Amino acid sequence: MIYIHIPFCRSFCTYCDFYSEIASRCCKDEQSRFERFASALSAEIASYAGVEAGSVNTLYIGGGTPSVLPLSVFERVVGALRDHGFGGPYDEFTVEVNPDDIVEKGEAYVEGLLRLGVNRISMGVQSFDDEILRWMNRRHDSAAAREAYAILERAGVPDISVDLIFGLSQLSDMQWRSTLRQALEISPSGALPAHISSYQLSVEPGSALASLVDRGVWTEASDEMCARQYDILCSELRSAGYEHYEISNFALPGHRARHNSAYWNHSQYLGLGPGAHGFLDGRRFWNNPSLDSYVQAAAEGDFSTVRGSEDLTSEQVVLERVMLGLRTSDGVDADFLRTHCAAPALASALAAGDLVPVAIASGNIVPVGTRFRIPESRFFVSDTIIAELI
Numbered sequence: 001m002i003y004i005h006i007p008f009c010r011s012f013c014t015y016c017d018f019y020s021e022i023a024s025r026c027c028k029d030e031q032s033r034f035e036r037f038a039s040a041l042s043a044e045i046a047s048y049a050g051v052e053a054g055s056v057n058t059l060y061i062g063g064g065t066p067s068v069l070p071l072s073v074f075e076r077v078v079g080a081l082r083d084h085g086f087g088g089p090y091d092e093f094t095v096e097v098n099p100d101d102i103v104e105k106g107e108a109y110v111e112g113l114l115r116l117g118v119n120r121i122s123m124g125v126q127s128f129d130d131e132i133l134r135w136m137n138r139r140h141d142s143a144a145a146r147e148a149y150a151i152l153e154r155a156g157v158p159d160i161s162v163d164l165i166f167g168l169s170q171l172s173d174m175q176w177r178s179t180l181r182q183a184l185e186i187s188p189s190g191a192l193p194a195h196i197s198s199y200q201l202s203v204e205p206g207s208a209l210a211s212l213v214d215r216g217v218w219t220e221a222s223d224e225m226c227a228r229q230y231d232i233l234c235s236e237l238r239s240a241g242y243e244h245y246e247i248s249n250f251a252l253p254g255h256r257a258r259h260n261s262a263y264w265n266h267s268q269y270l271g272l273g274p275g276a277h278g279f280l281d282g283r284r285f286w287n288n289p290s291l292d293s294y295v296q297a298a299a300e301g302d303f304s305t306v307r308g309s310e311d312l313t314s315e316q317v318v319l320e321r322v323m324l325g326l327r328t329s330d331g332v333d334a335d336f337l338r339t340h341c342a343a344p345a346l347a348s349a350l351a352a353g354d355l356v357p358v359a360i361a362s363g364n365i366v367p368v369g370t371r372f373r374i375p376e377s378r379f380f381v382s383d384t385i386i387a388e389l390i
């Protein structure tokens with residue numbers, strides 16, 4: 001399982017704190033900058049030749065905004081993966097895109113991605129309200145999101161996921177319901193998107209939004225409002241036939257994201273690119289978030305200058321397995337919880353209905369009581385429930 005971080009965006013969104021550099025359309029050197037990045041990434045891939053990247057056969061190219069890259073860069077990256085023992089076909093190969101790139105580059109670009117083995121596209125739509133999109137400093141408007149979706153469908157992308165954001169103080173419940181309905185109706189063919197991810201807006205330190213809050217220019221939505229909008233999200237998507245398989249993720253039957261599901265199962269993965277994180281052999285590692293240092297490390301043939309790592313203690317492993325697993329509808333193995341949680345805390349969570357037995361996991365009926373999960377109605381307060389348990 002491989003994650004590749006693409007450190008470029010055309011502009012920065014108000015709420016975002018992911019590592020990224022501005023990629024300018026006007027800059028004549030942009031193409032050579034992308035090529036330098038591709039060379040450095042290929043060198044990093046080569047540096048891992050022979051390493052076992054976990055048992056899950058997926059590739060996820062995220063960012064940043066991968067869709068700012070030309071197809072030639074994707075070709076080089078996929079070629080480097082193949083040449084160093086990480087080649088496809090992958091069970092799932094996802095690329096994140098922004099709607100405006102898809103509208104600008106059209107069907108031929110998407111077909112090029114499909115030829116490289118991409119079989120899933122995750123598109124950051126975020127809202128269908130143009131005023132809110134402008135406030136978010138997104139580059140696209142709602143019409144572009146619809147047009148991009150139509151292009152992805154016409155090109156034959158088998159799996160499309162749409163990202164949405166709720167919990168903004170200026171987003172009314174009515175607008176949120178309307179956003180969800182427009183997401184469900186985004187396809188000109190009338191088909192539902194295979195997958196929807198929806199995140200509550202959070203104020204990340206260092207983001208433009210954090211400075212708006214600090215200056216008193218913008219106020220966060222109340223917990224009550226966020227909880228209400230989360231309920232609306234759950235009920236609208238449940239009625240439309242989606243399976244709510246992780247706190248922020250909804251899939252039509254058979255369309256769960258395999259790559260992200262593997263994160264929640266605490267699977268091993270290789271993280272590549274500046275700012276990427278990975279997890280191999282009980283060790284977390286990461287590349288510093290600096291494109292220049294990354295390119296320089298590649299030129300010097302020594303990535304150790306930009307890589308950090310830490311061994312997870314057994315307590316950290318338990319904590320992560322419980323925290324990640326209880327985010328999902330499959331929950332966590334009951335014996336694992338009995339072994340690692342204090343008996344009174346576990347008994348009290350079960351008595352209060354904060355944890356319930358899982359009847360169906362991954363489509364297979366398993367004996368009731370072998371796994372415990374947080375029920376959907378309490379997903380919104382899962383952080384509190386998990387904190388009580390561990």
Ligand code: SF4
Nearest residue numbers: 009012013016063064
């Ligand atoms: S949300 Fe996506 S497009 Fe916006 S700045 Fe962050 S990584 Fe870039």
